[in-house]
Amino acid sequence: MSTKERAGIQSVEVGFSLLQVLGEAQGALMLRDLARAANMSAAKAHRYLVSFQRLQLVVQDAASTRYDLGPAALKLGLASLSRLDAVKLARDRVALLMEEIGHTLALAVWGNQGPTIVHWEESPSAVTVNLRLGDVMPLLSSATGQCFAAYAPKDAIAPMVKEELARAQKQGRTDLPTSMAEARSLFDAVRKRGASRVVDTLLPGIVAFCVPVFDSDGHMALGMVALGPAGSFDAEWGGAVEKPLRAAAAQLSSDLGHRG
Numbered sequence: 001m002s003t004k005e006r007a008g009i010q011s012v013e014v015g016f017s018l019l020q021v022l023g024e025a026q027g028a029l030m031l032r033d034l035a036r037a038a039n040m041s042a043a044k045a046h047r048y049l050v051s052f053q054r055l056q057l058v059v060q061d062a063a064s065t066r067y068d069l070g071p072a073a074l075k076l077g078l079a080s081l082s083r084l085d086a087v088k089l090a091r092d093r094v095a096l097l098m099e100e101i102g103h104t105l106a107l108a109v110w111g112n113q114g115p116t117i118v119h120w121e122e123s124p125s126a127v128t129v130n131l132r133l134g135d136v137m138p139l140l141s142s143a144t145g146q147c148f149a150a151y152a153p154k155d156a157i158a159p160m161v162k163e164e165l166a167r168a169q170k171q172g173r174t175d176l177p178t179s180m181a182e183a184r185s186l187f188d189a190v191r192k193r194g195a196s197r198v199v200d201t202l203l204p205g206i207v208a209f210c211v212p213v214f215d216s217d218g219h220m221a222l223g224m225v226a227l228g229p230a231g232s233f234d235a236e237w238g239g240a241v242e243k244p245l246r247a248a249a250a251q252l253s254s255d256l257g258h259r260g
Contacts (some may be wrong), residue, residue: 021038090107103233108148165178210227214256
């Protein structure tokens with residue numbers, strides 16, 4: 001392939017900046033604002049917009065003269081979203097993220113019985129952890145479970161929470177919620193922070209974070225989990241583990257069409 005062929009068509013790339021601005025905007029834009037955001041003159045932007053209107057990528061409101069994305073752009077976006085596989089996209093990024101964090105990473109989705117581990121990327125220096133693919137994580141004592149419970153419908157998880165509360169009381173656990181009200185308070189705190197953390201709760205000597213990944217409808221598509229030994233794992237919020245984990249989850253959410 002020649003250098004000229006690899007270079008592509010510059011005018012297409014320039015024009016796409018207008019569509020990108022519209023896609024990121026909160027609503028329709030005036031020509032001057034759209035052109036300014038795309039870093040081009042209004043006259044140049046108008047020429048592109050005329051072509052985009054013919055292709056139905058852009059529409060212009062006759063009354064306000066504002067521009068917005070058109071039906072063709074919507075169809076392309078929906079087609080792209082329908083082909084996205086959240087787990088596949090996440091798996092493709094886990095190895096690189098693990099190199100940055102230096103600890104074991106896992107991916108979990110909501111299965112028939114609750115939050116289920118579907119991918120496991122173990123750090124070379126990881127301590128042995130008694131978890132495996134297909135394991136269903138508890139809602140109260142695991143970071144994964146707390147994160148999913150925070151974003152799940154209350155009625156859907158209520159029976160599971162009650163069962164875990166009863167089990168915790170029977171075991172005499174003092175490090176877990178003892179009532180439904182306390183459990184809801186825990187989930188509210190997770191939702192407010194946008195991530196969950198457990199320290200020496202599910203597994204002795206193990207710290208874990210779980211950060212949610214959302215789809216285009218705002219539903220939690222999966223959880224990204226990092227875990228490691230308390231002695232070498234940065235358990236601080238915004239620290240060397242949680243910060244890159246949160247950034248990776250936010251980027252994946254954005255790639256899945258979430259605009260939260």
